[in-house]
Amino acid sequence: MRSKVFFTALGLLVIILGVISWSLSVEAASIKPGKPIVLGLPCSFKATPWPLGAKYGWELAVEEINAAGGVKVGGEMHQLKLIVLDTRDEEPGVPVSESLLGIEKLILDEKVDVLVGGPTMSEASMAAIDLVAKYDIVHLITSGTWTPGWPKKVGGNIKKYRNSFKMSLNAVTAVQSGMELLGKIREKLALSKAFCIIDDVLFCRNAMDAFAGMAEKKGFTILGREAVPHGSTDFSPALMKAKRSGADLLFFWTNLATTTVFFKQFIDLEVPALPIGFAAGAQEHEVYKVVGGKVEYITFPNPHANITSLKAPGALQFQQAFENKFGRKPFGGSGNAYVGAYLLKDVIERTGSLETSALVAALEKCDYASMNGRIRFDGNHESIYSLYDPKEGVVPVWSQWQGGRRVAIWPPALADAEIKLPPWMKK
Incomplete structure (x- = not known):
């Protein structure tokens, strides 16, 4: 009889402790009324x-x-x-x-x-x-x-x-999207020789490596690479190398706040190449006034549709x-x-x-x-991107400065205009 009472009491104790533990966990996970x-x-x-x-x-x-x-x-x-x-x-x-x-x-x-x-x-x-x-x-x-x-x-x-x-x-996905765009550019405009200029930091180096590897596999020629020290305010030496190389594509990837200097020097030097890549300042609408319009033809990933696309x-x-x-x-x-x-x-x-x-x-x-x-998130907890279809994933969007506006030009499902070449390019 005593044994039965003991096990009954023990069972009740386990249940009570379980309820208390559950209550504490719920309280910890909940948020008090009125608390932000x-x-x-x-x-x-x-x-x-x-x-x-x-x-x-x-x-x-x-x-x-x-x-x-x-x-x-x-x-x-x-x-x-x-x-x-x-x-x-x-x-x-x-x-x-x-x-x-x-x-x-x-x-x-x-x-x-x-x-x-x-x-x-x-x-x-x-x-x-x-x-x-x-x-x-x-x-x-x-x-x-x-x-x-x-x-x-x-x-x-x-x-x-x-x-x-x-x-x-992800830099690799951004470059993959850019490669799709470049494939279209080569098909329509016959551009195939690239020179690379980057900011010398990790994700920019990753982007250059990915771009160069993918580009060469797709038949593009990489004529040179130049890593600019982080914090630099003069891109002209690298741009002059690009100009002398004979490249018709200028691949850039930089996170510097001074990239407005890069834009101005590219225009002033009339580098005969289509500039395409990532730059921290390119996305800002106000940069057009800051550089006196010397940002035309810069082509860059936003990379999200709601910034420039009117179709999203x-x-x-x-x-x-x-x-x-x-x-x-x-x-x-x-x-x-x-x-x-x-x-x-x-x-x-x-x-x-x-x-x-x-x-x-x-x-x-x-x-x-x-x-x-x-x-959606993949097994690595990174958002799934789609190169073309918004119904399958987040789609990277590429835009170009045209007539003082950032215009979505890629992919076709979200594009509002066709890409344009600088007028000093002999194509």
Whole structure:
């Protein structure tokens, strides 16, 4: 009899402890009524246009979401609170450790619920992967980090790095998209000889290696490569080498804030090549006035449709809302950041929780229709991109400066104009 009573009591104790444990876990994962959901945005927004655009994109989306009532969690509506921290990772000479200290401050001092946006510099975001794992917090990158090393590291130990997700483009995918465009250019304009100029940093070196390898396999000739020191303000030596090489394509990839100098010197030197590649300043609509119009014919990836394309659903409304708030047209990482905020809202509302494991599981199963294309994550937690079809993935868009406007010229499904050659090219 005593034995029966003992085991009955023991069973009740196990049940009670289980209920208490469940209650504590639910309390930890839930959010108190009226408490905001805190998002931490680490980005080097004072250094280059790309992270500044990302900051603006997140701010606009958060403002819109809050104005519409906020985010619904467990039957309660919660406002979003965005805390922006300047990590300075894109400033020349600033060590990665400073960026990591900033991220740690967001986690420990600001008690953020989710890390979003950046850092944008590949070296900093690669290092942040381990920090995110250490503190067991979800990190959704929307801007920068184009290095193929990110998905390789995360996918190489997905159990350890399960909290890290990346919506931004990969340099290899960007180059693949560019190669598709170049294939069309060669077919229509008979251009096939390239000279490469890059900023001497990790993701730019990755891009050059990918471009040169793919281009040569497709029959293009690489006539030369030039890596410009990070922080440089004079591109003329490299541009003169390109001009003397006989190249009809100028491939550039730079993250320098001084790329406006590159644009002006390209025009002034009348380098007889179509300039195509990535430059931090090319996406800014205001750069046209800054350089006195000397940015014509520069061809670059946005890389997201809602920044320049008029065909992407909802893009025009986003462009108008952005200009109304900030007094300038969308640029840099703004388009993906804006979409990322709405994606995160959807994920939190579907899980009804801020618990890390629940958010990770929801992001892994994500299938979200956005104005930039369908958003899903692959096994490495990197967003799936499609070179042509927005119904299959996010589509990288290439634009060109024409008549003082950034015009989408690739791919055909999202293009608003045909590509143009500089008039001094003898073709």
